[in-house]
Amino acid sequence: MRTDATEVLDSAIPVLAKDRAASMQVIASRAGISRATLVRLFPTRKLLVQAMAEKILNDCDKILARAEADAAPMDQVLTALVAEYTPFAQLWNLVYIEPDVSGLPEASTRAKAIFLRTVKVMERGQNSGLLRNDMPGTWLASTFCGLAETAWELTLEGHMGARQGPDFITAILLHGVSA
Amino acid sequence: MRTDATEVLDSAIPVLAKDRAASMQVIASRAGISRATLVRLFPTRKLLVQAMAEKILNDCDKILARAEADAAPMDQVLTALVAEYTPFAQLWNLVYIEPDVSGLPEASTRAKAIFLRTVKVMERGQNSGLLRNDMPGTWLASTFCGLAETAWELTLEGHMGARQGPDFITAILLHGVSA
DNA sequence: TGCAATTGAAACATCGATGTGTCAATAGAG
């Protein structure tokens, strides 16, 4: 039963996102393996965290590239972006918090670039008349990322089904909580 | 120059909210005092964190009590609640993350109670017809708390003036990012 | 100025997490 590094990584992401101080022991237990095996896969805690960051950054890159290339009307672009929001929620919960990541010039730079590209998408929405123009794109992008985090936490806590996340985000993002 | 514990607490909150693993050394430096002095004020790291939690919980208690007693129309109640959002943002950034807090039965219970009371306020808004009724109050309350966090982070990063936070939250909360 | 209180600096022991290594048990391919 050879241990799959990718599976370990996937199970480690929510653990570390929730508690950045989680020990290798805890991470290993959640993954259902021993600390020794975990250390064999990722000899250093820093390597583990960096592998997580790289996976998440790659996911976000792909999703953003798709949104940027999408020539459809902005409301459809936004809906598609929201539908794959999960990596964004994990990105900011992990990359932004973890010194082993934000200390890495490469990861830090990529994270900033991803945020700036998200801002660009929002500004495209502003120019197309879909999104409000009375606040900077930065705020709108942060709102999107924040809502992604909120949906993710609601899902983790069991208040929300995994399938409901995207619709929740779209509804609140576009129309707020008003009746 | 006798050190003021309250000032130390105030400067420690953003530090610990951003990085729960921040050492006593770092916290002391940010407060402009030595580790020895910090330890004299808060003999244990746990005591420091608990003092922070208690301060924030007290702030939230007061604000919620005001909102609950307020007989004004719901839109005014909500605006008043949002105007004092900062403690809420700090609450979830700290209490939710920090084991020394969530491990404390008292703090954990109080945090849950505060969230439930926030849900109640949102449900009052739903019953009054101000807020949408197609999703549970839990989601609306989480949205509010999440937006508070977003505004707080935008402020910390310098993207938003401190005075703009409440208006931003109200605008997005009620109407979303649509034009 | 002189005294009491407070602070900062340093040394020290302790504790938990980490990284390294070893070895027996076991899964899986041949």
Add this chain to the structure above:
DNA sequence: CTCTATTGACACATCGATGTTTCAATTGCA
């Protein structure tokens, strides 16, 4: 079935953070 590779359990040294103590320097009041 046999052999090889992988895993889990354990022991060990190391490192950083913590909490404690001591002492000199500095502050602020009498």
